[in-house]
Amino acid sequence: MINSILEKKMKITNLAIKFGDKEVLQSINLQVNKGERIAILGQNGSGKTTLLNLINKTLVPTAGKIEDEDFEINNQNRCYIMQHENLPSELKIKEALYVLAQSPENFEKGLGLAEHFDLTKALDKRFSKLSGGEKQKLFLISAIQNNPEYFFLDEITTGLDYNSRDELLSFLSEVFEESQATLFLVTHYIEEALRLCNRFVVVANGRITQDFTRDELVQTNFSLVQFDRLQIGLTEELIDEKTWTYKILKDKMPDILETRYEEITRYERDFVRNLGEIISD
């Protein structure tokens, strides 16, 4: 079953886009298997959201092509969630799930998901009264109730505190464990990419400069500093001393720079996560 899904491919060739005179993406080449969960990483302004929007057809490229006949992405089978989504402030969660459900059965599924993910008590709360984490959960549930095959998630945990982010990531991990959906996730957070994705691509200088599967990361004994390189999208020669993450870690926790990500302690992990937040803000 999984094999037959993975045989379905999307092929992106020499994709480029300009905004006015500004060439944001110049030559993107990427082959995606259906069912992959891809983290799109890179510095601010590198073109991650633009790439996401080209793949989900919100934007039209100025050159190149996307061959995605095997995928058949449309408004019914995709969900697209961004940072700081909004709904009318007076709408209650239950009403939002109802309005956004594609059928009565899907609405029932939404209510079941709300119960499963501890939102039952909040069903009668108005949108304006929800916390940031509750809002993002609501958007995810309202999308998941419609059984999407494709997820386009753009910095959905930015601005959430540690506990809300942790909860949302557990929620999403559970969703993806039980589904064969394809995910494109734009994020600045190492933790988020590692928890949700099985492939990591970095966009820099209008191109994809790195492309790793999870297995490749594990086989190379990937350390934190290497992941930081990936995330920031610089080549080995340019990196070390020039990144803030590296400078701060070197100063505060020199030992963990070469420690394998899985082996660092919870405290160190939180430190790095907070550092990631400071840097990307």
Ligand SMILES: Nc1ncnc2c1ncn2[C@@H]1O[C@H](COP(=O)(O)OP(=O)(O)OP(=O)(O)O)[C@@H](O)[C@H]1O
């Ligand atoms: N509609 C638009 N019109 C003009 N310029 C745009 C438009 N959309 C994006 N850009 C520019 O394209 C570049 C890439 O933007 P994009 O949002 O894709 O980057 P990003 O990697 O997602 O950034 P961030 O990490 O800050 O969210 C930026 O310089 C941005 O200003």
